[in-house]
Amino acid sequence: MKATLIYGAGDIRVEEVPDPRVQHPTDAVVRVLRTCICGSDLWPYASRPATREGDRIGHEFLGVVEETGADVSRVKRGDIVVAPFAYADNTCRFCAEGLHTSCPSGGYWATDGVDGGQGEAVRTPFADGTLAKLPVGEDSELLPSLLTLSDVFCTGHHCAVTAGVGPGTSVTVVGDGAVGLCAVLAARRLGARRILLMGRHRSRTDLGRDFGATDVVPERGEEGIARVRESTDGDGTRAVLECVGTLPALETAFGVVRDGGVVSRVGVPQYEDGPVGPSMFQRNLTLTGGVAPARAYIEELLPDVLDGTVDPGRVFDRTAGLDEVPDGYRAMADREALKVLVRP
């Protein structure tokens, strides 16, 4: 079959790889109907050292179960399923409390010999725990929105939930990428009153308005902080959803949060140390969030996707075949595309 590999910064190739097969009794093989490129894939695309052997890449997919191991009972051949961006057994003490990303048996796609999502098929560890069944057909028009349950919509939701967003909360979202826009959607879904979206890409912030942003702040840094504060009686918002992952984004988040408020982040930190000294302490700020346990949220969010209450699939503004994946990376890196949907 074909799959996507990364050989280093800017070097994405689609190549023949061995067909995936059940290796453990808890495995399933899923034929991929839809996958996509993630903003977080752009980090290695920007900076990964070159290697002679490529590594698989991609962590978002939905598809059809083709083969199951002997111990798999919850999903069966022919089921349409979506995979969260981390696999997990869904039975351990961490999974039981919704923290699937800390599952001792779990892990990430495209690491440690596990397939990446950007390919024609994927061997799925702990299939019973990992995969969520979708009550749709292979030709459903909802596939793009359902695919966002793999990562970006669940991640935006995790950001809003851990920030404590509820009815009436004032929220700033830092970043107008797919996760930021999904965070807007999730915050509105949870009842946020005022949602200020910090972003400067008009086509993205327009979608952000459709998703529920009440204000768009295109300025960055100190200027952006001043704009948010002016718009909120000088105080900032109670919740800030940091959906970028850079240190300046975190600094902006601390700048726009109200004293006593919460900064939640779901962009993978591109820093080791952050500004958590006396100022944060004096203001009683909370820093929370983290890698989203997407699996924990799929069943909760699924009904709203199925009935069209939310349409997170609108973050996809380009569709590509598998052979076009390298150009999809380029287009996202060049900001030509917000998020590229892939039909293998």
Add this chain to the structure above:
Amino acid sequence: MKATLIYGAGDIRVEEVPDPRVQHPTDAVVRVLRTCICGSDLWPYASRPATREGDRIGHEFLGVVEETGADVSRVKRGDIVVAPFAYADNTCRFCAEGLHTSCPSGGYWATDGVDGGQGEAVRTPFADGTLAKLPVGEDSELLPSLLTLSDVFCTGHHCAVTAGVGPGTSVTVVGDGAVGLCAVLAARRLGARRILLMGRHRSRTDLGRDFGATDVVPERGEEGIARVRESTDGDGTRAVLECVGTLPALETAFGVVRDGGVVSRVGVPQYEDGPVGPSMFQRNLTLTGGVAPARAYIEELLPDVLDGTVDPGRVFDRTAGLDEVPDGYRAMADREALKVLVRP
């Protein structure tokens, strides 16, 4: 009157200063019955640059209202009152939600022309908002415990509350100073199941056991982290109360917290940047806490102090007169004394 001044590291003097008087209609003058030396006073005592003019110091006191401004109506001459370590108007939007330390009219004792607590009397700004009345007499045996409502017991409570401690929570307390011990007491009061106290001073950790610690971990650093993890099935505890303020203490806190758990800190950070990068993110850890809005908690904690349910005054292991305050600093810095109560 006499009051305590700091002239630099190691240089504490008790000197004659002008008697405090009502300067604003919202002021009151409080004659101090009890004050004390705080662990946080030891930071300037250790490192403050020498100055020709001394600065007032001290931020914990209870006493008798002696004089009130024209606009003061809630407290009156003769009332026994305790002051939180930050004054505040108790009417603004931040005070209304219990974040008195962010009151725009508020501030700290011994700064900006406001008296310090370690003296014979204190001019108290926003007396109606700042002072909490105590239903006891000048000779009450409860004065030491009531004085801890000024800071250390409320601070320990704030740490436990912001860490989400409730019935059944597993807790690690980092630090066996007065605040750490009060955090143990607060955590037990809130229903914590297991309380591991990290501290190496036997007399202090013995008091910690009396206050509710179920385990004492004398080891530090990696060794201490390993001990806590061994004692908690390898996972660490859901809540960690960091009551020191140094970077190693914060690192220990992150080391002993369970994935998905909360580190709350109430020791003033002696660092600007902290380790909040990919590891914290991957583990979905929360960092919270901050300077305690003690005023918000006094009425809630007062009944348990009055009826003896808690006895946080046991953190005082030495009593001094005002002239002995310099030696009290020395004794605390040398770890001869845990916390020094002062009777001016």
